[in-house]
Amino acid sequence: MTNTHIKTLTAAILFVPLLAFAAAPGSTDSIETRHGRVDVIADADATHLLVAGKKIATLGVGSASLFRITSAAEREYIIVQGSRPGLHCHYSYRLLALSDSGPKVSKEFGECLDLGGAGMSGAEPVVHLNSRVDPEAGVETYQWQGDDVNLVFESPTLCGATGFVAQKNAAPVRAPLASRVKGSGRLQFLSAPDAGCAMPGVFVVPGDKVTATLASAAFVYASYTNPKSGRKVQGWVPRERLSDL
Structure with missing residues (x-):
């Protein structure tokens, strides 16, 4: 881009x-x-x-x-x-x-x-x-x-x-909501709620647990903490790839 x-x-x-x-x-x-x-x-x-x-x-x-x-x-x-x-x-x-x-x-x-x-x-x-x-x-x-x-x-x-x-300008989620990644393939984190704004090398996979805090149309702002390294990442993801949303 x-x-x-x-x-x-x-x-x-x-x-x-x-x-x-x-x-x-x-x-x-x-x-x-x-x-x-x-x-x-x-x-x-x-x-x-x-x-x-x-x-x-x-x-x-x-x-x-x-x-x-x-x-x-x-x-x-x-x-x-x-x-x-x-x-x-x-x-x-x-x-x-x-x-x-x-x-x-x-x-x-x-x-x-x-x-x-x-x-x-x-x-x-x-x-x-x-x-x-x-x-x-x-x-x-x-x-x-x-x-x-x-x-x-x-x-x-x-x-x-x-x-x-x-x-x-995004709307807060009612409470920080823990969800599992669903679907198939990697779920790419985005720096903005747009598919063209991928964060290179930052993704989760089906079954990983993320926490959504903000919602914006078809996207949510979510965080993920690696259970092994403790590394935390944040970014936008399509809400359709998360359960319970």
Whole structure:
């Protein structure tokens, strides 16, 4: 998995492929939402952001792209990716929140980074940004909190970032629940509730006993202690591979 891969996750944080609409100078592009159409209009002097035909912000960029974050909540969210052609720091970002009480635009964030993924963490959107130029720079995770966007986590990998958010938002199991691994073959531990986030060499086998403490859709966060070495490992596993869940 590359740092720039936009993933579809099945965790508490749900990522979906982003639908992009780019605005070039002299053009208008839009996304239809439940709260009105969102447009970016680039002219010779600036790029403007409009909601339901009303200009709500002038962006200090040469052009912009719109990315929808799918949400089942009353609020809808759009990522506005601004582009400054010719500069070393190509992109910057804003989040647009749409609701019955009116649109809100966040402060600018994530300058010089690329869009790695986005989705909902509970009722709030999360955006993962990284760098194509320097993949070792890691991933910055931003979340809408209250009326603005804040940096909430930094991780070397996208899996690490999504794992952090998933643990933060997962539902506790009623009580730490001991279960046996069922099915056939190894049960791979994952650093995030996503099959693409395997922890190399960390697995259990049918009959092993694990303890689940958190639940997130089709996954649980579980721990296993080797009865011989005493070594303890923790990670996400599909709940369907555990008994009593």
